[in-house]
Amino acid sequence: NNTSNEEADNAGDEANADNGGGGEYAQEDATHTIRGGIGLNSDHPQYQGLLEFKEIVESETDGDIFVETYHSGQLGDDRTMMEALQLGSQEVTIPSTAPIANFVNEFSVFDFPFLFPDSETADEVLDGEVGQELLDMLEDQNLIGLAYWENGFRDLTNSEREVASMEDFDGLTIRTMENDLHLDAFRELGANPTPMAFTELFTALQQGTVDGQENPYATIYLEGFYEVQDYVSNTHHIYSPFVFMVSQQFYDGLSEDYQQIVSDAAVEAGEFQREANREANDEYLEELQNEGMTFTEISDEARQEMQDTVQPVIDEYSGEIGQDLVDRVYEAIEEAQQ
Ligand code: KDG
Known part of the structure; x- marks a missing residue:
């Protein structure tokens, strides 16, 4: 699998x-x-x-x-x-x-x-x-x-420790997708991210080349990552x-x-x-726990702290992408919620 x-x-x-x-x-x-x-x-x-x-x-x-x-x-x-x-x-x-x-x-x-x-x-x-x-x-x-x-919403898994708040990211090597914004955001959070194609990921986790990765629960379960990862947190940090x-x-x-x-x-x-x-x-979150993974809940405060920490990265990329486009995305989000 x-x-x-x-x-x-x-x-x-x-x-x-x-x-x-x-x-x-x-x-x-x-x-x-x-x-x-x-x-x-x-x-x-x-x-x-x-x-x-x-x-x-x-x-x-x-x-x-x-x-x-x-x-x-x-x-x-x-x-x-x-x-x-x-x-x-x-x-x-x-x-x-x-x-x-x-x-x-x-x-x-x-x-x-x-x-x-x-x-x-x-x-x-x-x-x-x-x-x-x-x-x-x-x-x-x-x-x-x-x-x-x-x-879907991406959640963090790793083989080292429970991740409940930002301090727990410290020094974790985390595979990210090949995307500069993802890399910069994880660096800002204190992790040690490394970009890698999905096709290499299972082996990298199995061999301990990286401590962790982040993907929606469906992928974590269906790709069998629970076989090589012990901890999962509902970071929900990015919607893919x-x-x-x-x-x-x-x-x-x-x-x-x-x-x-x-x-x-x-x-x-x-x-x-x-x-x-x-x-x-x-x-599949429940299935992951049935398979023996430890689930750690991220509190609202801890998630807010993560959000505040990555804001400079968002600002930087907004400049690169064009503030006008970014503003229209935020407006569309607001409209959708009304
Ligand atoms: O088919 C899509 C996958 O190749 C990839 O985009 C999945 O989220 C993914 C990842 O972590 O690489």
């Missing part, structure tokens, strides 16, 4: 495609093939969402667009898959916004610590005007952003959206009808995925 380098080495090997037990349609009858790849494994709601996308697209096109689904980084890590989309050698991937910021730095705004108060507010902002504005920016990178899906993206080269080659089917399917499958994801994240 973890990802191995071996799987990554097999990237592109079609025999690897796991189409969820085989759909109704055959690839040889299709005009177009979409290779859709994700980093998380086949138990994760992200993969269930990808299978839902497959089902919708294949049935709406009567099998004329065939969807091959790959999980566990079989086609590579988030960055590699985005580059493959740019080159036209892969059609779909669904990365977190954090690694997308290396392509379009404005995406960092959605990864500001403690930005979204809850998932519903995130939905409204991401599905609204400012969310669309960010998706449109991907076009300069030959990527088409079709919808936001959900990774996913972006469902398509290679522009591929998308431009589709008829308008097919473009509409693909883009509607990304949204519809996303609704299904968000719901499944929320159920999973609600359910």
